[in-house]
Ligand code: SF4
């Protein structure tokens with residue numbers, strides 16, 4: 001029937017309107033900004049940089065590989081790689097972004113940056129309330145403003161963050177085992193070399 005969809009929509013609106021006087025479940029609006037709906041786990045707004053530990057700079061996961069910058073469709077990420085290296089949260093020397101800016105006024109929340117990052121260093125936030133009257137600088141976020149702790153990430157996306165933590169822990173164990181095996185192989189090779197050198201007669205000595 002022509003207009004059936006409109007009538008169904010109006011009936012639902014009427015059901016919620018009159019029902020809201022007798023049932024809280026029918027009250028589908030809140031008095032924003034004083035009241036806010038709790039943010040759901042699958043929500044996403046804009047990207048942020050994850051850091052481990054207590055210090056945003058020391059624990060920054062980003063190694064300035066610039067993949068996200070290349071893949072961002074509206075090109076709103078700007079990165080300059082550091083000239084030196086600093087230890088990451090595991091003590092391994094890594095490059096880091098000397099500059100990492102995102103122009104949030106251009107970002108379209110597509111999440112591509114978070115999906116392509118090989119280091120789980122950039123994730124999607126759920127904070128949407130970023131409006132400002134500073135039109136030119138207020139929405140250009142630098143690395144310090146973009147940085148948020150892994151605890152924060154776990155609080156807003158617990159399922160996803162737990163999977164990332166488990167993957168990174170497994171990777172750490174694998175790296176440690178590899179380093180240990182390499183160390184053992186080197187010690188064995190050194191011991192063999194020393195034994196061989198000692199077994200050889202001295203050049204120019206008695207025959
Ligand atoms: S969410 Fe999309 S548009 Fe926004 S910074 Fe990431 S890749 Fe760029």
Ligand code: SF4
Nearest residue numbers: 062063065066068117
């Ligand atoms: S956020 Fe990830 S993809 Fe982007 S530069 Fe840093 S490490 Fe590379």
